[in-house]
Amino acid sequence: MTDSNPFSSEPWLDAQRKFWDAWMDMTRQASTAATKDQAVDNPWADGLDQWWKAVSPMTSGTAPLLQDFFDKLVGMGKSYFSMAEHVSATPGGGEQTAGDMVSDWLDRVREACNAWGTSLSAQQDPHMRDFMSFWNMPMDTWQRTASSFSPMPGDFLKALHPEGADAMAGDMRMHLDRFLSMPGVGYSRESQEQYQQLARMVLDYQKAMQDYAIALSKVGVKSTDRFQEKLNESASSDEPVTSLREFYNIWVDACEEVYGEYAMSGEYSEMYGEMVNALMQVKRHSSLLVDEMLESMNMPTHREINTLHQRLHEMRRGYRALREEIDQLRDETERPAASPVASKKAAPVKKRTPAKKRTTKKAAAQPASPKKRTTKKTTARKATTRK
Amino acid sequence: MIPIQIRPDQALEELTNFSQKLGHGLQNLMEVGDIPAGVTPKEPVYHEDKMVLYRFQPDTKKVQNRIPLLIVYALVNRPYMTDLQENRSTVRGLLEAGLDVYLIDWGYPDRADRYLDLDDYINGYINRCVNVICRRHDIDAVNILGICQGGTFSLCYTAMHPEKVSNLVTMVTPVDFHTPDNMLSIWARNIDIDLLVDTLGNIPGELLNWTFLMLKPYQLAGQKYMNMVDLLDNPAQLKNFMRMEKWIFDSPDQAGEAYRQFIKDFYQANKLIKGDVQIGDKTVDLGNIKMPVLNVYAMQDHLVPPSASQALKQHVGTDDYTELSFPGGHIGIYVSGKAQKQVPPAIGAWLDERS
Known part of the structure; x- marks a missing residue:
C-alpha cells in the first residue's frame, strides 16, 4: 500500500531498519569490538531529527501552538530513541546481558549528569546528547522563560562556555569581582559604575543559575539510583520490564519522585529564589540604564x-x-416613602439528594440574614457598562 | 530474575510504530483546524475595563433555582476551563442542575492594569458584578462558586460582604497556604516579591507557566507528549488534547499589585487563616462567613493540596459546612467524565436544599 502522507517517515524508517539489522549482526558476532568513537552517535534520534528538518517547513502555515506542540513531540521522541538505542544495544560489543546494558547506560547518564552540573552546556558525550535533553528540560524551560522578560536571550550565558561558567568558580570570579568593583573616575564615573554594577549582577545571576543546574544534576544522579531500585523491585516481584515504553515510564517515575522530594526542601526553595531574584536584579538595573538612555534622548x-x-x-x-x-x-432619593418590602425569597425547588458528602453542623451560630433592599427593580436588564 | 527482558526485534517494532505514528500524526495535526473552547451559549451582561460578566443561557427545561450562581474564576489561566467542550463542561452540568449561571472573565491585563490590587478585584469588580446580578434578578444576595484562587477571592469577598452571599461554594481553593505538602508555597517563600513586581510590573504568564510545569517537569514537559503520540492517529482525541494544551499555556499576565499582595499576604505570610488580611479598608475575618458553605476539593491535587482546602472548616463561622471530595486532580475536577457526573449535580442539589 502506498503511503500518501506527505509527512511519511517510511524512507528514513527503512534506512533505520537496515542500520539496525547491520548493527545487531555486528554485536552478535562480536568479532570486532566497536569503540565508542566508531559508533554512530544516535542513529534513530538523528534520523528523526533529519526527518523533522525535512518536513517541518511544510508546517510553516500552521498556528504557533501546533508547531510548538510538534517540536515538543519530536524533542521527546529524540530523547526516547536515544534512550532506546543505548538500552537495547550499548556500543562496546561483546556478549552483553540486558542488565549490563542498563548498567552501562546508567553509568553514562551519571557521567553526563555530573558533567552537566559542572558546566551549563554539558554536551561532552555525543552519545548522550539527545537523551540528556530530557534532563535539560527544567533549565531549558527556565532559560526560554527568562528570555521572555530579560534584555538578554535566555541562553546568553552559554556563549561564555567553557571560559565562562567553569572559569567563574574560584579565583577567576574573585578577580573579576575586584576588577568590577574598581571605583570609577572622571566625568563618566557614574556611568562606568553603573555598568560595572550590571556586570556584577550578571555574574551573580550566572552563579545562581549554575548552582541551580548543579543541584538538578545531583538530582539526576540520584534518579539513576532510584531507577535501579525500581528495576530491582520489578525483578524481585517477577514482573520484568518487557517494553521500551515501560522502561521509559519507570525512568520518568524515578526522576519525578527524586525531583519531587528535593523540590520540597528548603535548599531547593533557596536556590530557586536566588536564581529568580538574581535575574530580577539584572533586569531591574538594565531598565534603569535604558531609562537613562531614553531620558538623554528626550x-x-x-x-x-x-x-x-x-x-x-x-x-x-x-x-x-x-x-x-x-x-x-439617587437610590435613596428615588425610593418611595412607604413602599412595601417585596418578598425576595427564592421559589421552592424540587429537592434532590446530593452526591456523597459530609456535613458538619456547628453550634449555635446562625447563617447571616441578608439585608433586604427596599427598591423594587425589574429583572433581567440589558447589559450595562461602566468604564 | 533479570529485570529487563526487551527483545531487540520487539524494541525495533516499538520504535518503528512510534515513528509511524509521529509521521501520520503530523498530517492529522495539520488538519486539526481551529480549537474552539467555551461551548455553552452566553451573553455579556456587564463589562468594566477588561473584565466581562457573562450569563450562560439557562436550561429552560429544568426547574430553576432562582438565586443565580456567580462563578469567580482565578486570575491565573482562563475561565473557559469550566466550559471546555461539549462533554467536558462544568458550566453545562450546573445549568442542567437547574442553576442560573454567571461567570466573571477577568480578561488579559496589560501594563495599564499594573496598579490593580486585590481591593480593586474583590471590593471593586466582584462587588459590582454581584450588584449587577442582584439588580437584574431583584434579589439581595447571590450564590457564589469560587474556583482555585477565585475561591480564595470569594472567601475574602464573602467575609467582607456577607449580606450579599446566600451560599458559598469553594472549589479546589487554598485556605491554609502553609501546609507542609504545598510545593508552590515552599517555592514562594524565598522569592523577593517586591523586587519581582517592582522590576516586571505585571507578572508574565510565561513565568507562571514555568512555575506550574516545574511542579512535575518530567511528566508535564516530557512524558505527556510521549503518551500523546499514541493518540495522534485519532483526530477527536488529538483535538481534545490540543484544546487542553491551549488552555494550559493560555496564561494572562498578572496585574502587579494584586500579585504582590496575593503572594506576600497569602502564600508567604499565610494571613488568611490568621485573620490578618487587609483588603482596602476592610479586614478579612473568615468567622464572618456564616452562610452555608460547600467546600469541594480534589484528592490528588498537586497545585492545591487537599489539606490546604480542608483547613476552611476550622476557620469559617458557619454551622452548615459541607465537604465534597473528588478522586482526581486539580484539572480533572472540571473535565473528567467522572467529575462531570458527580460534581455539578452535587453542587446543584446542595444549593437547592438551601434556597
Whole structure:
C-alpha cells in the first residue's frame, strides 16, 4: 500500500531498519569490538531529527501552538530513541546481558549528569546528547522563560562556555569581582559604575543559575539510583520490564519522585529564589540604564509611564467611589416613602439528594440574614457598562 | 530474575510504530483546524475595563433555582476551563442542575492594569458584578462558586460582604497556604516579591507557566507528549488534547499589585487563616462567613493540596459546612467524565436544599 502522507517517515524508517539489522549482526558476532568513537552517535534520534528538518517547513502555515506542540513531540521522541538505542544495544560489543546494558547506560547518564552540573552546556558525550535533553528540560524551560522578560536571550550565558561558567568558580570570579568593583573616575564615573554594577549582577545571576543546574544534576544522579531500585523491585516481584515504553515510564517515575522530594526542601526553595531574584536584579538595573538612555534622548521613560499609570489608577478609583456614592444617593432619593418590602425569597425547588458528602453542623451560630433592599427593580436588564 | 527482558526485534517494532505514528500524526495535526473552547451559549451582561460578566443561557427545561450562581474564576489561566467542550463542561452540568449561571472573565491585563490590587478585584469588580446580578434578578444576595484562587477571592469577598452571599461554594481553593505538602508555597517563600513586581510590573504568564510545569517537569514537559503520540492517529482525541494544551499555556499576565499582595499576604505570610488580611479598608475575618458553605476539593491535587482546602472548616463561622471530595486532580475536577457526573449535580442539589 502506498503511503500518501506527505509527512511519511517510511524512507528514513527503512534506512533505520537496515542500520539496525547491520548493527545487531555486528554485536552478535562480536568479532570486532566497536569503540565508542566508531559508533554512530544516535542513529534513530538523528534520523528523526533529519526527518523533522525535512518536513517541518511544510508546517510553516500552521498556528504557533501546533508547531510548538510538534517540536515538543519530536524533542521527546529524540530523547526516547536515544534512550532506546543505548538500552537495547550499548556500543562496546561483546556478549552483553540486558542488565549490563542498563548498567552501562546508567553509568553514562551519571557521567553526563555530573558533567552537566559542572558546566551549563554539558554536551561532552555525543552519545548522550539527545537523551540528556530530557534532563535539560527544567533549565531549558527556565532559560526560554527568562528570555521572555530579560534584555538578554535566555541562553546568553552559554556563549561564555567553557571560559565562562567553569572559569567563574574560584579565583577567576574573585578577580573579576575586584576588577568590577574598581571605583570609577572622571566625568563618566557614574556611568562606568553603573555598568560595572550590571556586570556584577550578571555574574551573580550566572552563579545562581549554575548552582541551580548543579543541584538538578545531583538530582539526576540520584534518579539513576532510584531507577535501579525500581528495576530491582520489578525483578524481585517477577514482573520484568518487557517494553521500551515501560522502561521509559519507570525512568520518568524515578526522576519525578527524586525531583519531587528535593523540590520540597528548603535548599531547593533557596536556590530557586536566588536564581529568580538574581535575574530580577539584572533586569531591574538594565531598565534603569535604558531609562537613562531614553531620558538623554528626550523620550518618555518606563519610570514616567509607571507614574502616569499610577496617577490614572488613583483618579479612576476616586471616580468610582464618587459614582457609587451618587448611585446610592439617587437610590435613596428615588425610593418611595412607604413602599412595601417585596418578598425576595427564592421559589421552592424540587429537592434532590446530593452526591456523597459530609456535613458538619456547628453550634449555635446562625447563617447571616441578608439585608433586604427596599427598591423594587425589574429583572433581567440589558447589559450595562461602566468604564 | 533479570529485570529487563526487551527483545531487540520487539524494541525495533516499538520504535518503528512510534515513528509511524509521529509521521501520520503530523498530517492529522495539520488538519486539526481551529480549537474552539467555551461551548455553552452566553451573553455579556456587564463589562468594566477588561473584565466581562457573562450569563450562560439557562436550561429552560429544568426547574430553576432562582438565586443565580456567580462563578469567580482565578486570575491565573482562563475561565473557559469550566466550559471546555461539549462533554467536558462544568458550566453545562450546573445549568442542567437547574442553576442560573454567571461567570466573571477577568480578561488579559496589560501594563495599564499594573496598579490593580486585590481591593480593586474583590471590593471593586466582584462587588459590582454581584450588584449587577442582584439588580437584574431583584434579589439581595447571590450564590457564589469560587474556583482555585477565585475561591480564595470569594472567601475574602464573602467575609467582607456577607449580606450579599446566600451560599458559598469553594472549589479546589487554598485556605491554609502553609501546609507542609504545598510545593508552590515552599517555592514562594524565598522569592523577593517586591523586587519581582517592582522590576516586571505585571507578572508574565510565561513565568507562571514555568512555575506550574516545574511542579512535575518530567511528566508535564516530557512524558505527556510521549503518551500523546499514541493518540495522534485519532483526530477527536488529538483535538481534545490540543484544546487542553491551549488552555494550559493560555496564561494572562498578572496585574502587579494584586500579585504582590496575593503572594506576600497569602502564600508567604499565610494571613488568611490568621485573620490578618487587609483588603482596602476592610479586614478579612473568615468567622464572618456564616452562610452555608460547600467546600469541594480534589484528592490528588498537586497545585492545591487537599489539606490546604480542608483547613476552611476550622476557620469559617458557619454551622452548615459541607465537604465534597473528588478522586482526581486539580484539572480533572472540571473535565473528567467522572467529575462531570458527580460534581455539578452535587453542587446543584446542595444549593437547592438551601434556597
